[in-house]
Amino acid sequence: xxxxxxxxxxxxxxxxxxxxxxxxxxxxxxxxxxxxxxxxxxxxxxxxxxxxxxxxxxxxxxxxxxxxxxxxxxxxxxxxxxxxxxxxxxxxxxxxxxxxxxxxxxxxxxxxxxxxxxxxxxxxxxxxxxxxxxxxxxxxxxxxxxxxxxxxxxxxxxxxxxxxxxxxxxxxxxxxxxxxxxxxxxxxxxxxxxxxxxxxxxxxxxxxxxxxxxxxxxxxxxxxxxxxxxxxxxxxxxxxxxxxxxxxxxxxxxxxxxxxxxxxxxx
Amino acid sequence: xxxxxxxxxxxxxxxxxxxxxxxxxxxxxxxxxxxxxxxxxxxxxxxxxxxxxxxxxxxxxxxxxxxxxxxxxxxxxxxxxxxxxxxxxxxxxxxxxxxxxxxxxxxxxxxxxxxxxxxxxxxxxxxxxxxxxxxxxxxxxxxxxxxxxxxxxxxxxxxxxxxxxxxxxxxxxxxxxxxxxxxxxxxxxxxxxxxxxxxxxxxxxxxxxxxxxxxxxxxxxxxxxxxxxxxxxxxxxxxxxxxxxxxxxxxxxxxxxxxxxxxxxxxxxxxxxxxxxxxxxxxxxxxxxxxxxxxxxxxxxxxxxxxxxxxxxxxxxxxxxxxxxxxxxxxxxxxxxxxx
Numbered sequence: 001x002x003x004x005x006x007x008x009x010x011x012x013x014x015x016x017x018x019x020x021x022x023x024x025x026x027x028x029x030x031x032x033x034x035x036x037x038x039x040x041x042x043x044x045x046x047x048x049x050x051x052x053x054x055x056x057x058x059x060x061x062x063x064x065x066x067x068x069x070x071x072x073x074x075x076x077x078x079x080x081x082x083x084x085x086x087x088x089x090x091x092x093x094x095x096x097x098x099x100x101x102x103x104x105x106x107x108x109x110x111x112x113x114x115x116x117x118x119x120x121x122x123x124x125x126x127x128x129x130x131x132x133x134x135x136x137x138x139x140x141x142x143x144x145x146x147x148x149x150x151x152x153x154x155x156x157x158x159x160x161x162x163x164x165x166x167x168x169x170x171x172x173x174x175x176x177x178x179x180x181x182x183x184x185x186x187x188x189x190x191x192x193x194x195x196x197x198x199x200x201x202x203x204x205x206x207x208x209x210x211x212x213x214x215x216x217x218x219x220x221x222x223x224x225x226x227x228x229x230x231x232x233x234x235x236x237x238x239x240x241x242x243x244x245x246x247x248x249x250x251x252x253x254x255x256x257x258x259x260x261x262x263x264x265x266x267x
Numbered sequence: 268x269x270x271x272x273x274x275x276x277x278x279x280x281x282x283x284x285x286x287x288x289x290x291x292x293x294x295x296x297x298x299x300x301x302x303x304x305x306x307x308x309x310x311x312x313x314x315x316x317x318x319x320x321x322x323x324x325x326x327x328x329x330x331x332x333x334x335x336x337x338x339x340x341x342x343x344x345x346x347x348x349x350x351x352x353x354x355x356x357x358x359x360x361x362x363x364x365x366x367x368x369x370x371x372x373x374x375x376x377x378x379x380x381x382x383x384x385x386x387x388x389x390x391x392x393x394x395x396x397x398x399x400x401x402x403x404x405x406x407x408x409x410x411x412x413x414x415x416x417x418x419x420x421x422x423x424x425x426x427x428x429x430x431x432x433x434x435x436x437x438x439x440x441x442x443x444x445x446x447x448x449x450x451x452x453x454x455x456x457x458x459x460x461x462x463x464x465x466x467x468x469x470x471x472x473x474x475x476x477x478x479x480x481x482x483x484x485x486x487x488x489x490x491x492x493x494x495x496x497x498x499x500x501x502x503x504x505x506x507x508x509x510x511x512x513x514x515x516x517x518x519x520x521x522x523x524x525x526x527x528x529x530x531x532x533x534x535x536x537x538x539x540x541x542x543x544x545x546x547x548x549x550x551x552x553x554x555x556x557x558x559x560x561x562x563x564x565x566x567x568x569x570x571x572x573x574x575x576x577x578x579x580x581x582x583x584x585x586x587x588x589x590x591x592x593x594x595x596x597x598x599x600x601x602x603x604x605x606x607x
Contacts, residue, residue, distance in 0.1 A: 077503030091548035
């Protein structure tokens with residue numbers, strides 16, 4: 001069955017300043033959707049508003065045609081789950097406890113999730129992100145990349161059909177970056193709606209089935225990577241100009257030549 | 268053996284040790300005194316059977332005092348642990364954030380207006396209301412944008428407690444000629460378990476039981492709230508509703524101990540750190556251990572004071588001195604210890 005998630009004229013204003021402004025987008029299950037934009041463009045605000053963590057000042061979120069944010073918090077968390085950017089808990093919980101907390105929407109006494117059927121869900125999620133061996137470690141003693149994988153495992157444990165990720169690979173080495181994106185692609189293929197905020201053009205081109213480009217809190221483009229990435233948009237959003245790639249260059253790598261004022265992206 | 272079995276075993280072992288220690292200190296608290304034990308016991312038996320109505324040291328002083336000691340130690344340690352999780356800040360405690368000062372100020376007013384003579388429950392109600400109002404004031408003032416910032420919270424707490432302390436000081440200065448009242452207030456302010464009776468138990472026990480039950484009931488929510496409010500919402504916790512209920516529980520626990528014993532500093536700050544260091548931050552272990560560590564250490568301090576007959580110091584003074592020293596050690600200890 002195909003599911004859809006619709007953001008309808010979504011706005012969020014803080015102290016009179018609109019952080020996102022009337023964003024309308026539709027996301028379908030089975031696809032990996034990217035939210036692309038420079039720092040401060042409103043990507044994180046958009047994701048937090050989608051989950052209701054920040055209450056939208058205007059607009060609506062529809063899940064299969066029904067308003068999502070009117071439901072009880074536990075029901076929302078069963079439907080939509082966010083992996084935060086740079087998670088760092090204030091107290092040093094065990095990895096297994098942090099992941100088991102993802103079962104809270106189903107079982108208030110989450111630590112029981114280490115046992116029985118729920119224990120299997122926790123175990124499978126940790127194995128899926130290659131973090132089973134970390135389960136007995138303290139979460140603040142992990143590297144940023146390991147912690148990111150643990151938090152993705154926690155989002156999987158919620159069994160929510162919608163997975164939102166805020167810069168999921170921002171602090172990972174290249175191998176783990178590729179692994180995480182492949183994993184997200186698999187989740188999408190298995191029927192989830194996966195929405196990942198990123199500012200990495202190369203990974204967006206390679207992995208995202210569709211892209212929404214945000215700039216200064218507004219959505220200025222939605223479609224496939226090739227249809228969106230025009231020289232005008234690249235300059236408007238990222239302030240960079242296009243140039244052809246040299247043979248040894250990675251596609252979409254950005255460089256700043258000492259003789260030029262504007263950064264260039266090879267295309 | 269997995270980590271949960273190991274943690275459970277360590278929790279059971281710690282529980283047994285602390286329960287044994289609490290039992291030992293309780294027996295010593297009941298037994299310590301000048302009057303011969305057999306005399307007290309026979310008199311107590313007669314009183315319980317209704318043959319005597321004379322004052323009995325065991326029934327009328329030592330048992331109520333023991334209950335007050337256990338309630339106070341448990342209340343302060345648990346309220347500290349809950350506040351540290353709620354504010355996701357290891358420096359939060361009823362004392363540091365000025366909550367005790369708020370409760371204390373209203374209790375001083377009750378003493379000054381002599382309402383405690385007219386209304387038997389005026390002191391616990393004032394202590395609870397003062398604690399809750401101060402907690403809400405500190406929370407609302409230190410909340411900027413969406414989260415409570417660590418430095419703002421502590422500074423707001425210090426500012427509010429200084430202000431409340433100044434008002435309390437001004438009241439006491441204005442009444443400096445009323446010797447009896449000043450003596451009562453000084454004894455109460457220093458935190459004392461001396462001369463506690465069933466009235467104090469009636470004032471404190473209901474508040475403590477409801478407060479502890481509330482904290483225990485919301486133990487998983489406290490864990491998740493310790494990750495931060497946004498994370499808690501993300502995981503399905505009704506943050507505003509649960510936080511408000513936990514504020515009530517903290518105010519009940521703090522108010523109860525202020526009403527029965529007076530001001531006790533540092534206790535709620537230091538003990539949760541120790542327990543977290545040994546057992547980790549998960550509240551299904553932290554809360555029971557804080558109850559046991561709190562009541563055991565409070566009973567030990569009381570016993571120490573009485574055995575050594577140190578009349579110049581109150582239990583509040585000893586707690587502040589030991590807690591202050593321990594806190595300094597904690598601040599200077601390696602990073603790993605401070606993380607808890």
